[in-house]
Amino acid sequence: MAVVITVAQRKGGTGKTTLAANLAAALAATKKVALLDTDPQGSLTRWHELRLKHPNAAPISFANPAGWRLSLELDRLKRDHDVIVIDSPPQIDTDARLAVRGATLVLIPVQPSPPDVWAAEGTLKLASDERRKAAIVLNRVPSASRQKDTVIAGLTERNLPLLQATIGNRTAFVDAFAAGLGVTESAPRSSAAQEVRALMREIMESLK
Ligand SMILES: Nc1ncnc2c1ncn2[C@@H]1O[C@H](COP(=O)(O)OP(=O)(O)OP(=O)(O)O)[C@@H](O)[C@H]1O
Numbered sequence: 001m002a003v004v005i006t007v008a009q010r011k012g013g014t015g016k017t018t019l020a021a022n023l024a025a026a027l028a029a030t031k032k033v034a035l036l037d038t039d040p041q042g043s044l045t046r047w048h049e050l051r052l053k054h055p056n057a058a059p060i061s062f063a064n065p066a067g068w069r070l071s072l073e074l075d076r077l078k079r080d081h082d083v084i085v086i087d088s089p090p091q092i093d094t095d096a097r098l099a100v101r102g103a104t105l106v107l108i109p110v111q112p113s114p115p116d117v118w119a120a121e122g123t124l125k126l127a128s129d130e131r132r133k134a135a136i137v138l139n140r141v142p143s144a145s146r147q148k149d150t151v152i153a154g155l156t157e158r159n160l161p162l163l164q165a166t167i168g169n170r171t172a173f174v175d176a177f178a179a180g181l182g183v184t185e186s187a188p189r190s191s192a193a194q195e196v197r198a199l200m201r202e203i204m205e206s207l208k
């Protein structure tokens, strides 16, 4: 059965598109992966266009369906893919709701700051309304950050589903994105790549 990972968070700029691209690229090393861009901003579509210039990069099926076409596309792709990663727009509109509805797991990137955590609550509620499993991942975590510990303590205290894997604030993510690659491809030995692989393993383990 194909698993569907929808990256969602109604706050803008928290790392949805970056994580969707990096997870898809890391997973594509060993699995048949499809990537769906449901955000009209189209950043992931641009990333995938750049990726086509790397003939040796692991293939990733790609589509950017809007509205009701998403569920048709999902049904089609589920037949011959192991994992489908969906990037969603930064607001809870119909498209984001449909992307959450189609998910096996809703992955919510949160930067370690209160407004991100507050916005995550709305996304968690959406996942819960749609009866979908959700997980929060801390993104852009600075190397020395008291705010990170405070945020982790707050999330844990409230029993919110926080993943152990965290993603640092690293230029490798910006460089890889600009090249149409994931950090596991452009800088496989980097800390960024290790973090993405750890995140991928934790997610796939949680879906077994
Ligand atoms: N871990 C990271 N380290 C460094 N830069 C990052 C990281 N994650 C994201 N960024 C940068 O932060 C910016 C926003 O990231 P991204 O576009 O992935 O967020 P988003 O949630 O998809 O935004 P939107 O809500 O507009 O769709 C980008 O410039 C991206 O390169």
Ligand SMILES: [Mg+2]
Residues within 6 Å of the ligand: 016, 017, 018, 039, 043, 087, 088
């Ligand atoms: Mg985005």
